[in-house]
Amino acid sequence: MSAPLETTALGKRYRRTWALRDCTLTISEPAIVGIAGPNGAGKSTLLGLAVGLLEPTEGTVRVAGRDPRHDPAALAEIGYVAQEAPLYRSFTVGEMLAFARASNNRWDDALATELLAGASSQTRVAALSPGQRAQLALALALGKRPALLLLDEPFALLDPLASRAFLGALMDGVSETGSTVVVATRLVADIERVCERVVLLGTGRVRLEGTVEELLASHRLLTGARRPLGRIRGVEQIVRERYSGRQATLLVRVNGPIVDPTWSVDEIGLEDLLLAYMAPEELQPPQPPEPSRLRWHG
Amino acid sequence: MAWVTWRQHRPQLLMTAGLLLLVALAALVTDLPVRAAYHRHALSSCLPSATRPGCELIVSHFRSEFASRAAVARYLIVLPALPGLFIGAPLLAREFEHGTFRLAWTQSIPRYRWLLSKTFLLSLATIAAAALLAVVAMWWRQPFDNVNGRISPAGFDVEGLVVPAYAFFALAVGVLAGALLRRTIPAMSLAAGAFFAVRLGVEKLLRPHYLGALHRTANGLTQGSRARDWVLQNRLVDAVGHQITTAREDRAIVHAQHATVDPQSYLLSLGWKRVITYQPDSRFWTFQAIEMGIFVFLALLAVAAALVLVRRTPA
Incomplete structure (x- = not known):
């Protein structure tokens, strides 16, 4: 068949x-x-x-x-x-x-x-x-x-x-x-x-x-203090990063337990998971506005 | 499929039947006086005309008395276009407009078979209806045909084999227009335009040449043609065979009148004569068969094109 x-x-x-x-x-x-x-x-x-x-x-x-x-x-x-x-x-x-x-x-x-x-x-x-x-x-x-x-x-x-x-x-x-x-x-x-x-x-x-x-089991939300991101043990891929003030929220695909105690680990709902994958443009952190160039005409 | 086709096109099919009935009734009512006059004047003994004294007068009187009825009957040429507009064009266009092609084409019948069987069944109904129409028209025109013949367009276009062929062609063109445009109203317009363009094109350009036209020389300047033929050309030529323009003819007549000579005998004395090019009435069925063949061929071509489109078009 x-x-x-x-x-x-x-x-x-x-x-x-x-x-x-x-x-x-x-x-x-x-x-x-x-x-x-x-x-x-x-x-x-x-x-x-x-x-x-x-x-x-x-x-x-x-x-x-x-x-x-x-x-x-x-x-x-x-x-x-x-x-x-x-x-x-x-x-x-x-x-x-x-x-x-x-x-x-x-x-x-x-x-x-x-x-x-x-x-x-x-x-x-x-x-x-x-x-x-x-x-x-x-x-x-x-x-x-x-x-x-x-x-x-x-x-x-x-x-x-x-x-x-x-x-x-x-x-x-x-x-x-x-x-x-x-x-x-x-x-x-x-x-x-x-x-x-x-x-x-x-x-x-x-x-x-x-x-x-599978999808729910392999994805986790990590919350912790904002910092430069290196490799995190147990994380296969960072799907999305979000920042508010000094806090960072990462949606990650995991391949093992997250042992780093500075991250708090949460499960994610299917809706949030799919929405995160639907909006890949959120991967880029917002760009600061370009300073406008003014010229003095005197 | 027969039930589905019947159910989907029920309104049009019922309307066709109603229209046929109406035409038949109108034909019956309007033809009775014609037939009565025909028998009263014993016109049958005047065929071909002028076999007994006074016939010419009787025939011309009969013609002028019922000329307007015969003229109205010409409008029957419109009817074979209707299946194209109301059955052919919506066949695909309405499915596209309502999105129901997604339903119809995802059942177990492949879409080309779906189209083929629907077109086939509707063609049968259309052809049957058109054949009935032709029978009614032939019965109606019988007195006129006896007097005037039926090879000229007044009779030819509404009688015999060509009527079902026209209707079949109209239906096929409608289906093709629907496959092309996918909108009912534009498809109806295209179907009507294409049908009449082809239909008149064939009548004017091809039909006179199905068989070599005959020529007849008439002495004198009167028409002198047998009225039952389809006269294609009627020219005045001089002794060597050059065509004489109407201006020259007029000058000659004026000249004769000045000289107080009978114009008729004057022109004869110049050696001028009339050459009439015509198709004889006896070729009616041959011409009907040829024209039917043309339209059936074109109709099959249109159906084939619609099938190819439906098979290939992404939906």
Whole structure:
């Protein structure tokens, strides 16, 4: 059984800008993986490439070992909910299900109906709330019993209550189909709620990857007096430094215990961790303003 | 796919059926007086015209009495463009506009097969509707065709095999325009523009030359042409065969009138005669088959181009 999603040096260029570059990922066992990153980081591009809507500029993408762009059989393995969950607005819920039934050889009507949580099949899509619409889109994607489920910003339009309902449906559905789920979102809180693994994209490249557990275990916040930074034992890399007055706060990746007693060591939350990696420009300490040169014209 | 196609294009398909019904009704109502007059004057015994005394008068009276109806029927040439505007152009453009192509193209059917089967099914419906329209038009124009023939554009454009071919072509051009522009209204405009440009271009530039035109020399200066033909050119030439300009013709007539000679016999005495270039009515079905072939070919080309675009375009 090949990996649900595998990319090798995958890149996509629009005219002159790279939306995604040199992306090598293997998502091997059934898992819920979050793709995090700010707007324009390449999350949607990665999903678009994985579902075959986009053609890679370089590199390869394989879904269950198949090329999603050129192997028609790959499409059956992918459930995809695009941003804003596009649906045919004039269709009723029942007609949307009939559409999916007619468009897929493998289709689990019972599962899709169950995930709809009792929305009337006579209701028009246009009359559904954003939450119901998202759940309908999810039901259509999971009804294919896909090996890989791709969700692009599924929570963006949902209020907290609808989000929770969506999440419930997602968990129920995935436990039924055993799909690997890839959720692209710019909201880190979403990832914290659902994901076991995280891939952080920034300006088209993979910045960070790992299971949530690993990432949290390998990062620490160090606080101590401001001083010239040399090597600190147990620190593999300083991710971010911040200063306030005479105090320094370092986010570091550790490879052993920090023994230096002049640093107080704290654990870091996932949200702070991801935000730190998303904003690499904070690595540079602020530059003092250049003195303005005045010239006397007498 | 058949159900999906039907469900997505239900409004347009129902509208097509409604429009057909309306046209058929209008045809029935407007053609009954024409047919009544046709039988009352026993026009069938006048074909080809002037076989019995008084026929010329009867025929010309019939023509002038119903000329306006025949002129209105010319507007039927617009109808085959409609499938391009309302079915073809939105087929892809609306999916792009609403983002639903991301839904449609990520089901298990590859996108080119999705487009191919939708286009195929809608083409069938369009062709069937256009064929019905042509049948209605042919029934409606039967009295006129008997008198005037049907090879000239008034009949040719709305009858026979070309009507379904035009409609198929319009649909295909609409689909291609949607693939190119991805917006419904611009795609509709492009589809309409392209359809009429090609349609009129073929009519004016190609159709007169499908088969070599025939020439007929008429003695005297009257038209003298059989009305059922499609007259392409009607020239006055001198004894050596040079064309005579209207200015020269006018001068000659004025000259004759000054000399109190009958202009007709004067011009004849100069050896001038009329040369009429025409396509005979008997070539109707041959021409229909040729023009149908052209438009079916162009339509298939447009569908192929749309398929290539949809396969290749990043979405």
